[in-house]
Amino acid sequence: MAITGGVATLLLLALVHFSHSFPSFSLEEEFEFKSWMYQHDRVYDLDEYYHRLRIFTENKKRIDFHNEGNHKFTMGLNQFSDMTFAEFRKSFLLTEPQNCSATKGNHISSKGQYPDAMDWREKGNYVTPVKNQGHCGSCWTFSTTGCLESVTAIATGKLMLLSEQQLVDCAQAFNNHGCFGGLPSQAFEYIKYNNGLATEEGYPYTARDGTCKFHPDLAAAFVKDVVNITMFDEMGMLDAVANRNPVSFAYQVTPDFMHYKDGVYSSKMCHNTTDTVNHAVLAVGYGEENGTPYWIVKNSWGTMWGKEGYFLIERGKNMCGLAACASYPIPLV
Ligand SMILES: *[C@@H]1O[C@H](CO)[C@@H](O)[C@H](O)[C@H]1NC(C)=O
Ligand SMILES: *[C@@H]1O[C@H](CO)[C@@H](O)[C@H](O)[C@H]1NC(C)=O
Ligand SMILES: *[C@@H]1O[C@H](CO)[C@@H](O)[C@H](O)[C@H]1NC(C)=O
Numbered sequence: 001m002a003i004t005g006g007v008a009t010l011l012l013l014a015l016v017h018f019s020h021s022f023p024s025f026s027l028e029e030e031f032e033f034k035s036w037m038y039q040h041d042r043v044y045d046l047d048e049y050y051h052r053l054r055i056f057t058e059n060k061k062r063i064d065f066h067n068e069g070n071h072k073f074t075m076g077l078n079q080f081s082d083m084t085f086a087e088f089r090k091s092f093l094l095t096e097p098q099n100c101s102a103t104k105g106n107h108i109s110s111k112g113q114y115p116d117a118m119d120w121r122e123k124g125n126y127v128t129p130v131k132n133q134g135h136c137g138s139c140w141t142f143s144t145t146g147c148l149e150s151v152t153a154i155a156t157g158k159l160m161l162l163s164e165q166q167l168v169d170c171a172q173a174f175n176n177h178g179c180f181g182g183l184p185s186q187a188f189e190y191i192k193y194n195n196g197l198a199t200e201e202g203y204p205y206t207a208r209d210g211t212c213k214f215h216p217d218l219a220a221a222f223v224k225d226v227v228n229i230t231m232f233d234e235m236g237m238l239d240a241v242a243n244r245n246p247v248s249f250a251y252q253v254t255p256d257f258m259h260y261k262d263g264v265y266s267s268k269m270c271h272n273t274t275d276t277v278n279h280a281v282l283a284v285g286y287g288e289e290n291g292t293p294y295w296i297v298k299n300s301w302g303t304m305w306g307k308e309g310y311f312l313i314e315r316g317k318n319m320c321g322l323a324a325c326a327s328y329p330i331p332l333v
Contacts, residue, residue, distance in 0.1 A: 029057050040079050052082040063259050072292055076261030078305050085255040091135045093253055094181035097275035100250055100325035105230035109239040119285035119296055120246050126153045127284050128161055130309030132302035134207035136179035141167040142300035143248040143280035144187040150246045152221050152331045161200035162221050170212035178209040184248035184280055185228055185327035192223040222332035231274060234316060234323040246284045250277040251322040260306050264294045265313045270320035277321050286315055
């Protein structure tokens with residue numbers, strides 16, 4: 001009897017020890033993580049595996065909890081699901097604050113009636129496919145090329161892919177900082193005074209800071225003027241998207257955005273001021289769903305993220321500061 005009790009105690013101690021050195025996850029959790037790893041081509045060593053599994057499981061719980069609640073948008077697993085928000089912010093977002101504000105913009109509104117919905121992807125061949133910035137805080141360059149690609153196509157009928165890397169490597173004199181951030185309005189200024197931007201093929205993307213390799217022969221798209229929309233004038237943004245072209249804007253990404261999947265994003269976590277914006281994107285249209293007006297936005301996190309690379313965000317409330325610093329270029333064609 002005494003011996004059996006002793007063995008049982010030893011076994012129990014061994015089990016307690018075992019579960020401390022190897023974190024315990026359910027088979028289902030490990031299965032889910034392994035399928036995700038397979039889908040996203042991830043390989044880790046053993047320590048990293050358990051570290052990432054823990055973060056993944058926490059993210060998954062947050063996603064499931066959100067999706068059980070009553071929200072206008074759903075969340076889902078994506079390529080960021082093994083990262084904490086702190087890691088995500090460091091690799092993919094702009095450092096704050098950016099010099100984002102145009103107290104007096106130069107967009108002239110038509111003050112007309114606007115169609116209920118607009119989508120430049122359906123108006124013609126005006127929007128290039130969603131791109132992927134990789135591990136570099138270069139969202140501002142993708143917002144910039146996306147906008148210049150579209151305004152040039154609207155003016156000429158010719159849609160071409162333009163170079164983000166040139167902006168990463170060369171636009172420093174206009175307060176841009178390569179993989180460490182910048183703003184579309186400042187990048188448009190650079191393109192205007194630099195006399196042009198190369199094509200994607202002419203100056204390919206590396207997702208790393210490099211030395212400037214631009215020379216005038218590479219220039220393929222040009223900016224005649226930069227139009228800034230007055231700070232917090234979301235109606236000005238609507239006027240521009242309805243009547244002219246897609247518009248570059250910046251806003252604040254908070255942890256609830258990282259796993260956006262579908263529906264109209266809206267948040268109580270984010271701020272609406274100019275000093276907290278940390279991501280730049282491109283509004284390519286707008287509409288309304290179940291009484292909630294939204295913007296249709298092209299992101300630069302690949303097509304596996306969100307709605308095939310796009311997201312919808314609530315319109316009309318300066319949600320997350322999205323009207324803090326919007327701009328677009330007038331192309332020189
Ligand atoms: C903001 O503008 C000031 C003055 O031009 C400049 O020194 C500073 O580096 C800018 N900040 C960023 C984040 O670009
Ligand atoms: C638009 O914004 C850019 C970058 O902040 C600035 O350099 C430029 O002067 C502004 N343009 C106008 C017309 O206000
Ligand atoms: C920002 O949000 C606050 C609180 O909801 C609101 O009172 C304020 O008007 C908003 N400011 C802007 C510029 O949108």
